[in-house]
Amino acid sequence: MLPQVGSRIATGEIAYSSVDAILYALSLGFGDEPLDERQLRYVYEERLETLPTLPLVLGWQGIWMPVPGRELDYPRMLHAEERLELHRPLPPAGIVRDEVHLDALVDRGPDKGVFIHTRKELYSENDGLHLATLRSCVLARGDGGCGSAGTAPAALPATPDRAADHVGTRVTLPRQALLYRLCGDSNPVHASPSTARVAGFDRPLLHGRCTLGLALREVLAHCLDYVAAPIVGVQARFSAPFFPGETLRVRLWREPHAISFDAESVERSVTVLSHGRVGLRIAEE
Amino acid sequence: MIDYRELVGRTVDERTSSYRVEDTILYALATGFGADPLDTRQLRYVYEDGLVALPCMSLVLGYPGFWLKDPAYQVDWPKVLHAEEHFEIHQALPVAGAVTGRTVITAIVDRGADKGAFIHSTKEVRNRADGALLATVNSTTVARGDGGFGGPDAPRSTPVVLPRREPDFVCDLPTLPQQALLYRLCGDLNPLHADPAVARQAGFERPILHGRCTMAVAHHALIRACCDYDATRLRSMRVRFTAPFLPGETLRTRIWREGSQAFFDAVCVERGVTVLGNGLADIAAA
Numbered sequence: 001m002l003p004q005v006g007s008r009i010a011t012g013e014i015a016y017s018s019v020d021a022i023l024y025a026l027s028l029g030f031g032d033e034p035l036d037e038r039q040l041r042y043v044y045e046e047r048l049e050t051l052p053t054l055p056l057v058l059g060w061q062g063i064w065m066p067v068p069g070r071e072l073d074y075p076r077m078l079h080a081e082e083r084l085e086l087h088r089p090l091p092p093a094g095i096v097r098d099e100v101h102l103d104a105l106v107d108r109g110p111d112k113g114v115f116i117h118t119r120k121e122l123y124s125e126n127d128g129l130h131l132a133t134l135r136s137c138v139l140a141r142g143d144g145g146c147g148s149a150g151t152a153p154a155a156l157p158a159t160p161d162r163a164a165d166h167v168g169t170r171v172t173l174p175r176q177a178l179l180y181r182l183c184g185d186s187n188p189v190h191a192s193p194s195t196a197r198v199a200g201f202d203r204p205l206l207h208g209r210c211t212l213g214l215a216l217r218e219v220l221a222h223c224l225d226y227v228a229a230p231i232v233g234v235q236a237r238f239s240a241p242f243f244p245g246e247t248l249r250v251r252l253w254r255e256p257h258a259i260s261f262d263a264e265s266v267e268r269s270v271t272v273l274s275h276g277r278v279g280l281r282i283a284e285e
Numbered sequence: 286m287i288d289y290r291e292l293v294g295r296t297v298d299e300r301t302s303s304y305r306v307e308d309t310i311l312y313a314l315a316t317g318f319g320a321d322p323l324d325t326r327q328l329r330y331v332y333e334d335g336l337v338a339l340p341c342m343s344l345v346l347g348y349p350g351f352w353l354k355d356p357a358y359q360v361d362w363p364k365v366l367h368a369e370e371h372f373e374i375h376q377a378l379p380v381a382g383a384v385t386g387r388t389v390i391t392a393i394v395d396r397g398a399d400k401g402a403f404i405h406s407t408k409e410v411r412n413r414a415d416g417a418l419l420a421t422v423n424s425t426t427v428a429r430g431d432g433g434f435g436g437p438d439a440p441r442s443t444p445v446v447l448p449r450r451e452p453d454f455v456c457d458l459p460t461l462p463q464q465a466l467l468y469r470l471c472g473d474l475n476p477l478h479a480d481p482a483v484a485r486q487a488g489f490e491r492p493i494l495h496g497r498c499t500m501a502v503a504h505h506a507l508i509r510a511c512c513d514y515d516a517t518r519l520r521s522m523r524v525r526f527t528a529p530f531l532p533g534e535t536l537r538t539r540i541w542r543e544g545s546q547a548f549f550d551a552v553c554v555e556r557g558v559t560v561l562g563n564g565l566a567d568i569a570a571a
Contacts, residue, residue, distance in 0.1 A: 019470050022466075022470060023311070023470055026463060026466055026467055026470075029463075030463075031462075031463040031466040031467075032461065032462050032463045033462065034462050034463055034465070034466060034479075034481075034491070034492060034532060034533075035481050035491055037481070040479070040480075040481075043463070043466050043479075044466070044476075044479045044480065045474070046476070046480065173461070174320060174321060174322050175314060175319040175320055175322055175331075177322065178310075178314055178319045178322055178331050178332070179314055179467075181310075182307050182310060182311055182314075186333070188332075188334065191322070191328070191331075191332045192328075192332065192334065193323055193325070193328075203322075203323060204322060244322060245322075
């Protein structure tokens, strides 16, 4: 049973430490060149900075985490889109509060499923400052036929129709999903081979948000010299599963005040992220 | 200068630490378990469903930190090296819970101004709720700059002698370049293992892996070669640290089985250097 559109579906207070911020960066592969001081700022507590996508793993993890009394077809859910607006950089440790709202349902019918649009607002607990807005879209393949309601966000813009300016290629770790789970999304489909098979995959897949973080790393590496300060937003569509241990190839386009990107699995030649965009702060004159 | 009369017998640290299932999993991942996520024998150490705590995790439970750095001990701490480590499991470690760790200096041996001082300490790990002794961990550090303080000399503990024949098992386990960065999150935040500048000051060209993490990789080799991945059969383990091992290198553990014992050492494959020596483990029957 889906909650009412417009309602607040979760709220909570989350304390996180520098260890959590470092674990998040390590679980995205930062630090695999441990002598690169530019990466060290995300994985070493001296002069620690947080990655812009840290709000993805703070607090509420997603509609796919089972809630008693909300009987949804969890194994058949697919993460479809993610849009993060970062209003302020997060400190390396702190206490935050999240408020999660159900914004819209876009029903495709009983056979196709329903797109569930949620929005997580993140606030600093001590001063109430608004830190981030995270809009997530999940396709619940087994919960269609419920009717549409609310207003979904506008479609994500496509990547440019020209050759990429940069291409970043990196091999992921077979244990990448096991590490990333420790950041809070412990859905067993990312660890248990039998759960993955029940969900229709031949092995555990990587969290979409981890793949998104991997793509962000290529943006930082190739376009921003590993300096995250200008980043004000990250968004992408999850177009196919990506598996731990595969090679991710990220195509990057420099645009005014943004880097557009998509990503594919090199081994399977399948696009796994599309409509990717990292928004950059417009420099003040 | 070390005042050994004042220090021997002293409790240097006593703490209670709570740990979660996630910490137990992180320990296993940070020591290399789960490298093959489809190997269900390894999955029991890195997935909460049916989770088992690794015996070597006793090294990080109730861990006192780098207590020798405290000026109260008057030790030239940048010249301190970890020399030996030993643990014995008395009861299987819980996958989550609250434990107390109590660390006591048990002996200080003066090997002379040129060789340094050997500082022996023991940590007891107990269940906080009922006080049951879970594990005993013995550590030996050599303070290279603190010999010649006029304390008693004594021969170093008798080293384990490895059999002269060819090893029964040879197990190569690669480590990750970021292995030390991960292992730090298990509680040993010594910057030597993360900060290139600190490592250079200490005389290394790059951050080295924690000796206790290298030991845990050898413990993985023992669990693979001798225990069919049933870690609860590994009851005790002792080792000498003979040279630094670097994150990203491959550890080759050579194992000799003799009854319920497994003798071992470990070599860095890339550099051909023995990094763990005089190793001995007790292994219970299946």
